[in-house]
Amino acid sequence: MKRILPLILALFLTTACAITSTIEAAPLPATEADTTSPTSVPAETSPAAAQPAETNTTLLYISGTTHIESKPQVWPDVDAFLVFLQQVTALGMKWSIGADIGWLEGEPRAAELIQASEALGVQWDVHTHSPQDRAKAAYLITQMGGHPNSVVSGMLVSEFSNIGPQTYQGFTWTPQVLWGGTNCPGHRPGCDDLAAGLWIPLSAEQYTTHNPNGQYVRVGGGTHQLKDGRMLAQSIANGQYTYPVISFTLMVAPTTLQIVESDDGIAEITAFVSEMNGYTFVRWANIEETAQAWRAAGSVPSRIEME
Ligand SMILES: [Zn+2]
Numbered sequence: 001m002k003r004i005l006p007l008i009l010a011l012f013l014t015t016a017c018a019i020t021s022t023i024e025a026a027p028l029p030a031t032e033a034d035t036t037s038p039t040s041v042p043a044e045t046s047p048a049a050a051q052p053a054e055t056n057t058t059l060l061y062i063s064g065t066t067h068i069e070s071k072p073q074v075w076p077d078v079d080a081f082l083v084f085l086q087q088v089t090a091l092g093m094k095w096s097i098g099a100d101i102g103w104l105e106g107e108p109r110a111a112e113l114i115q116a117s118e119a120l121g122v123q124w125d126v127h128t129h130s131p132q133d134r135a136k137a138a139y140l141i142t143q144m145g146g147h148p149n150s151v152v153s154g155m156l157v158s159e160f161s162n163i164g165p166q167t168y169q170g171f172t173w174t175p176q177v178l179w180g181g182t183n184c185p186g187h188r189p190g191c192d193d194l195a196a197g198l199w200i201p202l203s204a205e206q207y208t209t210h211n212p213n214g215q216y217v218r219v220g221g222g223t224h225q226l227k228d229g230r231m232l233a234q235s236i237a238n239g240q241y242t243y244p245v246i247s248f249t250l251m252v253a254p255t256t257l258q259i260v261e262s263d264d265g266i267a268e269i270t271a272f273v274s275e276m277n278g279y280t281f282v283r284w285a286n287i288e289e290t291a292q293a294w295r296a297a298g299s300v301p302s303r304i305e306m307e
Helices: 006-022 079-090 103-104 108-121 130-141 157-162 226-237 266-276 289-295
Strands: 059-070 093-098 123-126 148-156 165-166 172-174 175-184 196-199 219-223 245-251 282-284
Touching: 006 157, 059 148, 059 219, 079 093, 079 219, 079 266, 093 108, 093 148, 093 172, 093 175, 103 108, 103 130, 108 123, 123 130, 130 172, 148 157, 148 289, 157 175, 172 282, 196 266, 196 289, 219 245, 219 289, 226 245, 226 266, 245 266, 245 289
Parallel strands: 059 093, 059 245, 059 282, 093 123, 123 148, 148 175, 175 219
Antiparallel strands: 165 172, 196 219, 196 245
């Protein structure tokens, strides 16, 4: 994470404020959330005692994501990554990728990966370590045939008040969803906010306080670990929560294609998906779709500390 020169920051602030004041934030697009909402089984087709009655209405939305950083040492092997994406999407998982500028500009096969992954249903979030690069990243994705979504995938909590639409080369990118907030730069231990669940942060200072009048939906990814996803699902099964929607994100490292800070690869992820499919309340969705489903279900804040 580069330190931002005060001058650049000041310029960015000015620009962001100017843009924010002139561009009306678009509402989250109407979604397929309806199709993933719980539907009650018609009584006449529900055999008595075939299934225990649902004792809760909490849905657990699980997403998967991978970040690609700017330095080539940690870029994924495109062929291996595509095989991985084919495998997880075949399992029914919804994945997203956030790639920083260095990869978008430097990987010769970037366009190929963007297009082939989108064909699998993978979404492209916006992940840049320099806050002012977000519109540029989104622009580069479009130039390569992709369709960047509204997710800020990774940000410093301290820059919350600067989040807003940005324009690069005439292309305006409008954020609506926040994922992966961190309290200190550089992916260092102890920095990341590892809460699960969703809410709308009030401010950088009161980031965990829900603001019903706010704009940017924070999708908490939790710890990304399979065992913690299992615990969360078990807690929901036990009726511990009353929130309509809770989020959790599996995060896989681009070089190992294993869950970050673990040795869990596709075999363990496959077992996890199979186990989660045993719960009627689990939904597979991208980060952006998770935010849309949360809004559709009434925007009830559901932040859950996992550390
Ligand atoms: Zn990063």
